[in-house]
Amino acid sequence: MTKSLYGAKEASGIWIYLEQSQGQLEGVSLELVGKARELADGRGIPIVGVLLGDQVGDLAQEAIAAGADEVRVADDPLLRQYTTDGYARVVTEIILEGKPDILLLGATPDGRDLAGRIAVRLRTGLTADCTDLKLEEKSGLLIGEVWGFGGGVIAYIKCPDNRPQMATVRAGVFAVPKPDAARKGKVVNVPVKLSEKDIKVQVLEHVVGGGVDITRAEVLVAAGRGCQGDFTLVNELASLLDGEVGWSRVPVDEGWVSRDGMIGQTGYTTRPKLAIVCGISGAFQFTVGVEKAETIVAINIDAEAPIFEAADYCIVDDMFNVLPPLIEAVKKARGGNGGR
């Protein structure tokens, strides 16, 4: 068996990689702190955050307010942006120093990029893209719930011997904890032993918000004839959800929009996690373009519209009545925390 660099006997604590981008913590990192707190309570397990960046010390308190007991901060200009080589090196050092029992990361693109790399470096097991976490009653082992085979099968995975027990977790499966500003914790600054030549990755461009085309969007809000050419609310909902906007063929025919975002048989095939389809009747020529979505919501004024046959959640109403409260509800649910 491949041995990890340290064993279960030496290991303790649940550690969370606190992902930040441009001075903001990812929502999923706080969700993980909250969940870890819940798992740890009653077992006396310490919760430790690992935070890398350039002048990000302030964020440590946010993690403490969310439930962390301690945050180890590696602050260095060379860590201003995420790079696989730089971050993997520093995180590995911190892990080997602290020897956590469990290490959790958000299943974001950067989180997965890092997790896959350091799991091999540490020679340990990694449960990827978990949708739930628990600790086994007797052993205290971490059990990750994952969905495989396009969501058809649920598997429960654990890592009995190697340490840390690593997992990446999907954003949004746990709630962001209510911050407790009075909570006290320890902030430890770790020395960063990194020189410029350790970082081979050059970041040439870095854009957050937009730039994803609809075939790759994770969240898609689509509108058809029912929107009457008014995409304002649709755009607003999409940007709230970090998603993209698409449409059926009618808006193209009507000249409201271009063909870029047209979904369907002669448009684009999309495979979002979530598609919200508004004012589209659901002709098969359209539906084939969204059918690979994990979850489909349909909003249509006509209860007989075929789109409802292809939807998970159906709302029979005028989209202009439904979208404003929906936008409000989403805002509320996502809370005050910044983007993801």
Added chain:
Amino acid sequence: MSQSVDTILLQDETWERVDKATGGAAAPCFQCGVCTAICPLGLVKGETISIRKMVRQAQLGLPGWADGLWECTTCLWCESRCPHEVDITRAILGLRQLAWKEREVPEGLPTLLWDVYFDGNTWGRPPSERPLWTKDVTVKEFSSDDEILLYVGDDAAYDRRIQKVGRALVSVLEAAGVTFGTLGEHEPSCGDAVRSVGHGEYAAEIIDANARLFQEAGVKTAVTVSPHSYDMFANRYPNLSGDFRPLHYSQYLLELIEGERLKFENELPLKVTYHDPCYLSRRNGICDEPRQVLQSIPGLELVEMERSREDTLCCGGGGGRMWMETAAGERFSDLRVPEAAETGAEVVVTCCPYCLSCLEDSLNVIGKGKLRVMELAEVAHLALQSGAVASDAASGRS
């Protein structure tokens, strides 16, 4: 763009490939230009396909030679008028095959072929969903002592609108007491889509496999929902045995009527016009059968559009155009719907899934008062239902 003489001279190899790809189909052309003049693309685009120009460009290996190639709906109008009987669509499909080799194909078409390859249908849906079109009706698996195999086809199997046509046809067949079955999950794609986007080589493989499948299943008479499947089985499956009899369902319904197994006894007061699918009329000369089925329905009045029978206007969905976007205003069906409306008919009847999709779509866009689009099978089903004596089997389905 300017091409140097050198590059043009260097294209000998290309020329050979073009000639080979088109099977010499363009050779008898004497450049009279009739085809270019008559192509209905001229009605919507101002510019028509010029097969002469295309072959020439391909010969020269000029960039963009494959552009116009994909507009053709294989409606066959040009061919029907060509004084020298040039096999124009063969030339076009041959050039498309060449375009596949050169990887000059429109976006989306490779995906279409992969869908057929991995899923066995043009919609990229699981074969296990194929039999679901019947909804709450049970249609059994075909056995060799059935009178006919019902070949459903990808559209009637998966497209929710066309599924209704399939179900209507089932109730008509049941009302006539026909014993039939389908190949269920194992029904293959007929190969029309693959052939018409020009991948003759892959189509040949499909045709081979399907012919074997039909043979093994003991199929004698195969009745298809789509004229495109019919055309494939009737004209492009060289290996089917002599006693294999493909029929489009309009032909079969007429047989049932003539054999007095299918009777329309009740009045269906409906004024209809009939849109001939090119793949039935121009390609296979089937113009009378669907009309006769309609005329056997008491009370139904059939009026004709100006362009009808062998002169029908293509819906725009053939030749793989169902998988390529046609901009609004360039759709043949946008012209066809007003033509149908002008006749004063309440319903434009057709019997091809592509025609139905395109006409209905155009109707939605332009909106023509009370005009509706129906399939022949749906009209037949309606006629059976319209009286009190509608048989049990036919009731409550559409």
Added chain:
Amino acid sequence: MRPLQIIACVKVVPKPEEVKVDTKTMTIERGEVRSEINPPDMNVLEMALTLKEQHGGKVTVIAMGPPLFEPYMRLALAMGADEAYLLSDRAFAAADTLATSYALAQGIRKIGDYDLILCGEESSDGATAQVPPGIAEWLETSQITYAEDLEVLSDSKMVKAKRELAGGYEVIQVPLPCTVSVKIGANEPRFMDMERKVWAEADGPVTVWAASDIDVEAEMIGLPGSPTIVDGLAQAESTERKREFLEGTPEEQAKVLVERLRPYL
């Protein structure tokens, strides 16, 4: 310009809709199910072949899996790949990402020459997305995950790509050799060439390597080499659409919907 040596890692996966859990034995029934090349791996092949067209060189396919993978290796050859290696041995079975990435890395080492190792962003069955960074670590290459628009700057031995971020993207440049995970849908995979298919099926160079053919340590592959274990399996609710109609005023509907959509918010 130097020709590129490209390794394309390909996996064959069961069609998701076909997969069932045998709740008695707690195993996944994979018997008769239809399979396909993992969809992002089709994007890998397309990217590899395009890069080969641009730079010259060679596309070598590698996969780890049972013998049923072999026809799919030939499919990759029919699309244009030059040769294929299949790591197939009972000893490789039941590997998790650590053991999988190790075995693939050792297979790639044996192939020898590589500038780019292309993998799919994740497999539709396991969906871990952790194999590509794992390979990169074992082979100590640079890595770009969730990449598209790959551009090889062969003179400076660098590769540049657009890479997905949470709600955005970045463009990064790293030195070769590099392991890349290709974003699903990054391109449209070309259809195979039928003449090549005939060749691939009859004479296509597909080499099957057993564990003993490559330099691997027995305890680091397959089940023994996998630190994670499956503790239980369950069949998720059917993939059919739920078709739940939400009731009430728009405000009430919005509230219920947001609860239902929690994981996506």
